[in-house]
Structure formats: structure tokens, C-alpha cells
Amino acid sequence: MLSAYTSDEIRAAERELMARLPDGTLMRRAATGLAATCAGLLPRVYGGRVVVLAGGGDNGGDALYAGAALARRGARVHAILAGRTAHEGGLGELRRAGGRVAEARSGDAVLMEDLIVRADLVMDGLAGIGGAGPLREPYATLARLCRRAEGVVVAVDVPSGVDASTGEVAGEAVRADVTVTFGAVKIGLLIDPGASHVGALTPFDIGLRPWLPEPGVVALTGADVAARLPRPGPESDKYRRGVVGVVAGSDRFTGAAVLTVGGAVRAGAGLVRFASSAEPVARVRARWPEAVTTVLAPGEGIGEVGRVQAWVLGPGMGTGEDAHALARSVLGSDVPVIVDADGLTLVARDRSLLRREAPTLLTPHTGELGRLLGVPSGEIEAARLRHARRAAEELSVTVLVKGSTTLVAEEGRPVRANLTGTPWLATGGTGDVLAGIAGAFLAAGMTCYEAASCAAHVHGLAARMAAGGPGEGEAPVAALDVALELPAALRSLTVG
Numbered sequence: 001m002l003s004a005y006t007s008d009e010i011r012a013a014e015r016e017l018m019a020r021l022p023d024g025t026l027m028r029r030a031a032t033g034l035a036a037t038c039a040g041l042l043p044r045v046y047g048g049r050v051v052v053l054a055g056g057g058d059n060g061g062d063a064l065y066a067g068a069a070l071a072r073r074g075a076r077v078h079a080i081l082a083g084r085t086a087h088e089g090g091l092g093e094l095r096r097a098g099g100r101v102a103e104a105r106s107g108d109a110v111l112m113e114d115l116i117v118r119a120d121l122v123m124d125g126l127a128g129i130g131g132a133g134p135l136r137e138p139y140a141t142l143a144r145l146c147r148r149a150e151g152v153v154v155a156v157d158v159p160s161g162v163d164a165s166t167g168e169v170a171g172e173a174v175r176a177d178v179t180v181t182f183g184a185v186k187i188g189l190l191i192d193p194g195a196s197h198v199g200a201l202t203p204f205d206i207g208l209r210p211w212l213p214e215p216g217v218v219a220l221t222g223a224d225v226a227a228r229l230p231r232p233g234p235e236s237d238k239y240r241r242g243v244v245g246v247v248a249g250s251d252r253f254t255g256a257a258v259l260t261v262g263g264a265v266r267a268g269a270g271l272v273r274f275a276s277s278a279e280p281v282a283r284v285r286a287r288w289p290e291a292v293t294t295v296l297a298p299g300e301g302i303g304e305v306g307r308v309q310a311w312v313l314g315p316g317m318g319t320g321e322d323a324h325a326l327a328r329s330v331l332g333s334d335v336p337v338i339v340d341a342d343g344l345t346l347v348a349r350d351r352s353l354l355r356r357e358a359p360t361l362l363t364p365h366t367g368e369l370g371r372l373l374g375v376p377s378g379e380i381e382a383a384r385l386r387h388a389r390r391a392a393e394e395l396s397v398t399v400l401v402k403g404s405t406t407l408v409a410e411e412g413r414p415v416r417a418n419l420t421g422t423p424w425l426a427t428g429g430t431g432d433v434l435a436g437i438a439g440a441f442l443a444a445g446m447t448c449y450e451a452a453s454c455a456a457h458v459h460g461l462a463a464r465m466a467a468g469g470p471g472e473g474e475a476p477v478a479a480l481d482v483a484l485e486l487p488a489a490l491r492s493l494t495v496g
């Protein structure tokens with residue numbers, strides 16, 4: 001399990017550790033790791049062109065010391081100082097190592113731009129965990145220039161401009177190819193929009209671990225998910241493995257039904273019971289003969305469908321009066337329910353539907369969450385963590401917020417950030433498949449929190465495998481591809 005921390009938590013741990021070490025030891029450690037990573041990224045250290053962007057704080061200090069280490073190995077290092085002051089020790093050491101220094105406020109702007117654009121490597125030491133609010137000038141201009149860098153951009157600790165505690169980005173921010181982060185992963189490196197500025201995340205241990213608290217945000221690794229996945233034993237039968245009920249689709253949206261059932265079938269449900277109107281039932285029977293289906297008359301509830309261990313409610317079911325009555329019937333049951341898509345619209349309109357004893361998992365995208373909380377979706381995308389936590393607390397349910405970063409929030413537990421996935425997932429119907437996967441896991445006896453975070457991981461992995469990846473070429477995926485790739489994704493998790 002990967003743990004992630006706020007700036008305050010990291011600072012507190014640093015204070016504890018620093019009190020036990022000679023002055024400057026930590027910064028030396030950080031700079032040594034940073035320099036080693038940078039050396040590995042340069043085609044050749046000797047003669048390599050390195051630009052160090054140094055802010056006025058300790059982040060600039062790390063970068064200056066690392067720049068000095070590279071200069072001692074023959075790199076041509078230029079530091080551009082953004083602050084009114086610079087870290088004295090680091091600056092002195094860089095000068096002694098033969099590095100050159102310019103001041104962003106008073107130097108030749110054209111020359112500095114040229115240095116950044118043509119460098120083999122740009123080190124972003126503008127701001128780290130001490131950064132607050134939008135980057136001011138000249139920091140913002142330097143961050144913007146990094147986009148035009150032809151060489152590799154290495155963020156020191158955190159890409160400058162990204163809020164290390166939340167992933168929020170209030171203005172300009174550096175887009176790094178690699179981020180070398182010290183001591184512990186910061187929350188903002190895992191959650192968009194911050195996460196998309198990180199590039200390859202390279203943690204470097206400086207010995208903070210013993211002083212870090214319980215994390216507020218965690219991420220499951222493949223091994224964590226593999227250890228949690230339901231697996232049949234010798235005594236299993238289809239009922240013990242878990243029967244998932246799916247209420248989805250309508251005469252207008254038949255595909256949502258096929259995709260949701262597909263997610264559940266391919267993720268390993270013992271049995272899928274599907275209930276809807278005649279048209280989606282016909283489509284589901286044709287595509288997934290494994291499912292047991294029931295045709296519901298308009299306004300009819302789920303009374304005749306049979307026993308299930310969990311329900312998936314909502315994709316494509318419509319939002320009219322009959323759909324409302326059906327939602328009430330499903331949420332009136334005493335088993336866990338996943339509410340997705342149209343089900344979320346119904347719940348946003350009538351919150352009383354959520355008054356129930358059994359667990360509930362909501363799986364909104366940011367637009368649906370916006371309707372639930374009365375907040376524009378843009379605000380949610382800019383501050384995902386805060387809104388995911390707020391939703392879980394206000395609605396007293398487990399919430400899986402979809403989008404470029406998927407988060408699972410439940411009161412009293414660390415928020416889980418998902419590390420798999422691909423932007424190719426941004427296509428119609430993939431959310432339906434996700435709801436089906438979560439349904440299969442929930443029916444197998446997992447909690448909403450575990451089912452949601454494992455489903456997000458497996459879904460993202462299947463999508464990546466379907467889309468291809470670095471070295472093998474990539475292609476768009478369709479939602480059904482994601483469902484069909486699930487067994488391969490699950491198999492890849494369980495090898496080794």
C-alpha cells in the first residue's frame with residue numbers, strides 16, 4: 001500500500017528527524033538522491049547542459065546542491081534564481097563547483113529563456129512543500145518556460161505550482177517528466193490536476209518513515225488488490241461466490257444494461273440476475289447467456305427477481321416516475337447497493353432514497369457529484385479530494401468519484417486514490433462496466449470501500465491492457481473491450 005501525506009505531516013516528521021541529525025544532513029541526503037537521478041537522465045553528465053531553477057526556500061537549496069554535484073562531474077550548470085534571496089549554502093557550493101548564476105528579476109530574459117529551452121535537463125527547484133497559492137512572478141514565467149524545454153524537466157520534491165497536500169493547481173505549474181520526491185509521497189502527486197504534472201514519480205528515502213502519522217490518502221498496489229480479490233474455494237458454488245442483481249437499461253438505453261452485466265460477468269460474479277424492461281432484457285440475454293433475466297412491467301419493483309447479495313442500480317434506467325419507483329424498491333432492500341448514472345440523478349432529486357440500513361456505494365463522475373452536492377463540476381475537478389470527502393460525510397455513504405483520478409472516500413478511512421487507468425477510458429459506457437465489476441466484488445462479500453477501490457484498480461488495468469501501452473502502440477478502447485479484457489487483467493494480478 002502506498003501512503004501519501006500532507007505538507008504539514010511531512011514537515012512535522014522532518015522536524016523530528018532533523019532534531020536527531022547534524023544540521024543540513026537531510027538536505028544533503030535529498031540533494032544526493034536528486035543528483036543521482038539527474039545524472040541517470042542526462043545523455044552524458046560531462047558537458048551536459050543543466051539549468052537549475054531555484055526559488056528562495058529549501059526546495060531551491062536541494063536543487064542548488066544537486067546542481068553543484070553535477071557541476072563537479074563536469075556538467076555545465078546554470079542556476080536561475082527566482083527569489084529575492086537564495087539558499088546560501090547551496091548557492092555557495094554551486095559557485096565553488098564552477099556553476100554560473102543569473103537572477104530572474106534582473107537578468108537577460110532572452111538569454112534565460114534560451115538556456116531553459118536548450119538545456120539537456122532543467123531542475124525545477126522553484127517551490128516545494130512550502131509553496132502556497134498561485135505561483136507569483138517571476139516563478140510563474142519560469143514554470144511556463146519549462147513547457148518549451150527540449151530537454152528533460154525534473155521536479156524537485158513537487159512540481160512547482162502544485163499544492164502538495166491536495167493536488168490543486170491554482171495557476172501556472174511546472175509539467176515535469178520526472179518528479180524526485182523526498183521522504184514520502186505527497187498527496188498532491190497522486191490526485192489530478194496535480195498528478196498530471198508529475199511525470200514518472202521517483203520517491204527517494206531520506207529516513208522520515210518512523211515519524212509519519214497514519215496516512216489520510218493511500219493507494220492500492222497490484223499486490224494489495226490481488227490479496228483482496230475474491231477467489232473460489234473447493235466448497236464454492238455460484239450462490240456462495242455471490243449473486244449480483246443488476247437493474248439497468250431501458251428501451252432507450254439498452255447498451256448500458258449489456259455493459260453493466262458484462263462487467264459483473266467478466267469480473268467473476270457467481271451469478272448475475274438482471275431485471276429491466278423487455279428490450280434490454282432481450283439484448284442482455286443475447287449477449288450474456290450466463291445472466292438470469294426478469295422482465296419488469298412499468299412501475300413494478302424487484303420483488304420477483306430472486307435473492308441477491310448486492311445490487312447495481314442505475315445505468316441507463318431512465319429518471320422518470322417508474323424508474324424512481326424501481327430505485328425505491330432496490331434501495332429498500334437489505335443488501336448493499338451500488339448507485340450509478342441515472343440512479344444518481346434520482347438520488348440527487350430525492351435524497352430520502354438513501355435512508356437505509358444496508359451499505360450504499362455511489363459511483364458518480366464529477367458532473368453527477370456536482371448535482372449531488374450542488375457544486376459546479378469544474379470546482380469538483382479542481383479540488384477532487386475535498387469534494388470526495390465532503391460527499392462521503394454529508395451523504396453517509398461510500399463514494400467513488402470517477403474521472404482522470406478516481407478516488408474512493410468513506411468516513412473514518414483514508415481516501416483511496418487509484419493508480420491504474422488511462423485517458424482512453426474517457427469514452428461512453430466504461431462507467432457502466434465499472435459498476436458491474438464493483439457489483440461482482442460487493443456480492444462476493446467485500447465491503448463497499450474494498451469493492452470500490454479494487455474495482456477501480458482492475459477496471460483501469462483492463463483498460464490499459466486493452467489500449468496497449470508504451471512500446472507496443474496504443475489504440476482507443478470501447479467499453480465492451482474493457483469488460484472483455486477483465487479476465488486477462490485479473491490473471492495478470494494473480495501471477496507471481
Ligand SMILES: NC(=O)C1=CN([C@@H]2O[C@H](COP(=O)(O)OP(=O)(O)OC[C@H]3O[C@@H](n4cnc5c(N)ncnc54)[C@H](O)[C@@H]3O)[C@@H](O)[C@H]2O)[C@@H](O)CC1
Pocket residue numbers: 014018026027028030055056057058059060062083126127128129130131132133134135136137139156157158182206
Ligand atoms: N525541511 C527539511 O528538512 C527538508 C526540506 N527539503 C526541501 O525543502 C522543501 C521545503 O522547503 P521550504 O519550507 O523552504 O519551502 P519551499 O522551498 O517549498 O518554498 C518556500 C519558498 O518559495 C516561495 N514561495 C512559496 N509560494 C510561492 C508562490 N506561490 N509564488 C512564488 N514563490 C513562492 C517562498 O517565498 C519561499 O521562498 C521541500 O519541498 C524539499 O524540497 C529537503 O531538503 C529535505 C529536507
Ligand SMILES: Nc1ncnc2c1ncn2[C@@H]1O[C@H](COP(=O)(O)OP(=O)(O)O)[C@@H](O)[C@H]1O
Pocket residue numbers: 341365401402403404405406421422423424425426427428429430431432433434459
Ligand atoms: N481523463 C480520464 N483519464 C482516465 N480515466 C478517465 C478519464 N475520464 C474518464 N475516465 C474514466 O472513465 C470512466 C467513465 O465513466 P462514466 O463517466 O460513468 O461514463 P459512462 O457513463 O459513459 O459509462 C470512469 O471509470 C472514469 O474514471
Ligand SMILES: [K+]
Pocket residue numbers: 059124125126127128155156157158159160
Ligand atoms: K519543485
